[in-house]
Amino acid sequence: MPETRKGRALFAPLAAVLALAYPAAAAPAPQRVVSMNLCTDEMAMLIAAPGQLHSVSFLAADPISSVLAPEASRYKANHGQAEEIFLMQPDLVLAGTYTTGATVDLLRRLGIRVEQFAPENSFDDIRAGLRRMGEVLGQRQRAEDLVADLDRRLAAVKAGDHDGMTAAIYYANSYTSGSGTLIDDVMAKAGLTNIATKFGYAGMERLPLELLVLSDPDLLVTADRGYSAPALAQQGFDHPAFRAQAALSGAVDLASRYTICGAPFTAEAVRLLSQGADARKAAPK
Amino acid sequence: MNDARRYQMALAALTLATLILFCLSLLVGPAGIGFIDSVSALFSERRDAIALIMQEIRLPRALLGLMVGATLGLSGAVLQGYLRNPLAEPALIGVSASASLGAVLAIYTGLSAVFPPALPLAALAASVVAVLIVQAMAGRRGSVLTLILAGVAVSSFAGAMTSLALNLSSNPFAALEIMFWMLGSLTDRSMTHVWLALPFMLAGWAALLTLGRALDALTLGGDTAASLGVDMRRVQFLAVFGTAASVGAATAVTGAIGFVGLVVPHLLRPLTGGQPSRLLPTSALGGASVVLAADILVRIVAPERDLKLGVLTAIVGAPFFLWLVWRERRKVA
Structure with a gap:
């Protein structure tokens, strides 16, 4: 199969460049993920493979704030404090961009990889957020399925004739x-x-x-x-x-x-x- | 003769100022409704948007400003006369903070939702406790210092308990409401609040206003007053109950508003010839004017920020308080 070999030879340097530019994409999928923000909790619960997600924030189990409250009981709860999260020995921490800035800095100084997600302000943001979460967790196909699910559900809502309402x-x-x-x-x-x-x-x-x-x-x-x-x-x-x-x-x-x-x-x-x-x-x- | 005339002039001027500020309070708001529209909507039978705004949003706000201000001015004047202490005031001696605590306990335990009068009643009970503690600590001939220290202790304790109660609530918004209870606000209060507070305030005012003659006699000293036929136990009961009922009800619906009860009687004392009986009605009107003016300013200065009333009264009141303390210190030295 000369063609394949040739192709591989061609793409090898490109892959190396990509690996440098996007270490997340090339690194092996994280195996012990801790999320400390309600929004990353929910996305991670939807996308992560079984066993991949270790802990979510305590807010994820609150039925008023969280759609996935029943699912959240399957994971350990954390309160977003550096000490408890460090002791969980995660290989990846998911956090929001606005809250717990001091905690994120401390975790990074302790050598833990932290990925921060901005809050979603539109449906385009949701699609981008889902895809990025898929990338970070090494579950791209799962993320694409969810984006397709979102688009299907949006299309199913008849926007109806609400002109001027x-x-x-x-x-x-x-x-x-x-x-x-x-x-x-x-x-x-x-x-x-x-x-x-x-x-x-x-x-x-x-x-x-x-x-x-x-x-x-x-x-x-x-x-x-x-x-x-x-x-x-x-x-x-x-x-x-x-x-x-x-x-x-x-x-x-x-x-x-x-x-x-x-x-x-x-x-x-x-x-x-x-x-x-x-x-x-x-x-x- | 000259004194009496000056007092009548002051009373007339303050009545006019209160009336003008009350009308202004009705006319100021984000909706920017014209003068004629506002006035006609206030008495309109139709329930359109403007009538709703005037009758259900601005009218209760202006009424509460009037009632709460009068309460604070009046109770400040009575406390200063009764305790014969220039620094006595509902907020400084811990009555407001304790009333807040009582109200907070009634609201956040859900008691006031089941039984609405529990709100002013709890605030009243907590205020009575505060006055009695401070009075017991300061003693009958209590110095300025012991009174203020006892007031600070009661205030900080009540404030801390209020924060604790709010922090322990499972509702995430509760903790943010510490600011309301410490600084007070008239934003979006409704006629429900007016009706809830009014009976207690009326009872409190009635009790406080009967004290004029007794307070006049008290300026000559406790023993002289007693020999003039002043029943000191009755005076104590009326002062404590009147303050607790009116300030308790005010705080229960608008939070603790500081410094009004301190500043207003001091500003007006020169106009009353040093007679507490004259200071009472003037301070009530003066307090109403100050709170109405502060509430109008809150809406003009930062309409989108929901600035708390206590911020404005403290900006004016705190420097004044420092000046009073300074003067007291020189007197002692």
Whole structure:
């Protein structure tokens, strides 16, 4: 088989260059992975081969924040502290880019490989994040399957005819999500216009109750309502003005676990919003 | 004669200022509604967006500013007169922090969700305990120093317990609310809060306002006051209960707002000829003006930040407090 040999000879230097440029791609797949961020927890649980993932953060087992809470009980829980993670002797640590910066620095100084993942702010980010996780864990095919699953689920949601319908998301402490956020993309995929984007908000910003009432959205989406322990943060949902507006708009309560982190299950949020918008259109104004 | 006239003028001016600030408070907000629209919406029967904003968002906010400010000014004036101590104030002697603790325990255990009056009641109970502890520590002829030290101790303990209770909550938002309980805010309070606090505040005000004559007599010293027929036990009960009920209810719905009760009576004392009975109504009006003004400023300075009220009152109040301490020190030396 001269051709193959020739091909191998040709590609060998290229492979070496690639190995230098992308050590992750060439290194053998990690065998003892510890994740210390909810979003990397969920992605790793979806992608890792059996036995490859050793520990996930304690948040992964919280049914309010995590879609994969039942699965999380199969792994050891960690609390994102350098000492406990070091003692687990991982060959790879997965972390987020925003939190636990000091811990990540310390782990790297201790000689542990740490891969950081930025939060996903759009469905494109989700696809890129899944593929990178596949690369890092040496499970590219699994990652591609998940991306295909996401696209299939998105296509299955009939974006419907929601032309000109507006939606507002209202979190605890009267926060909302503007442009450049995952929920903004979720609304767009459901065929809705985000009123926070209309106000020129970018990222998470406070939406004063007055402005929410004034903007009179067609669909009022709430999140963060699932906690059983009381806090003032949720009092906004009981404010008489908010309740009056919720009665005027269509109302959808979106479990935050679908949108805190991006994954194929985020398509469920699109489906819920689209369904809410359909119901709103059918109801007499 | 001259004094009486000056007092009447001060009373009239403060009433006018409070009225103007109350109206301004109704007109300031992110929604930017015109003057005529706002006023007509305030009395409108239709439940459209603007009426909703005016009646359910801005009206309770302005009312609570008025009520909480009056409570803080009035109780500050009474405490200073009753304890004959220029540094007495609900926040400084630990009443506000303790009321916060009571309210926090009622809210975060879920008790107030089942039985709403538990919120002001718990705050009231905690405030009574705080006043009694501070008073017992400072003694009848307590010096400024012992009173402040006891107040600091009670405040820090109540503050630490509040933080602990919030940190232990399984709700991740609870821990962030320490700021609200320490600094106070009127943002997005509703008529529910007004109705919850009002009865307790009215009872507290009634108790405090009856003390005017007794406090006048007390300026001559405790023994002289007693010989003039002042029932000291009754005065103590009314001062403690009135402060605890009104400040407790105020703190339960808006968090602890500091320094108003300290600064306002001091600023107004020269206008009242040194008579506590005159200081009480003027301080109530002055306190209302200060809190309403601070709440308007909060909305103008940083509308998108939900700045806490206590930040503004402390910016004005803390330097004033330092100046008072400085003056006290010179007096002692």
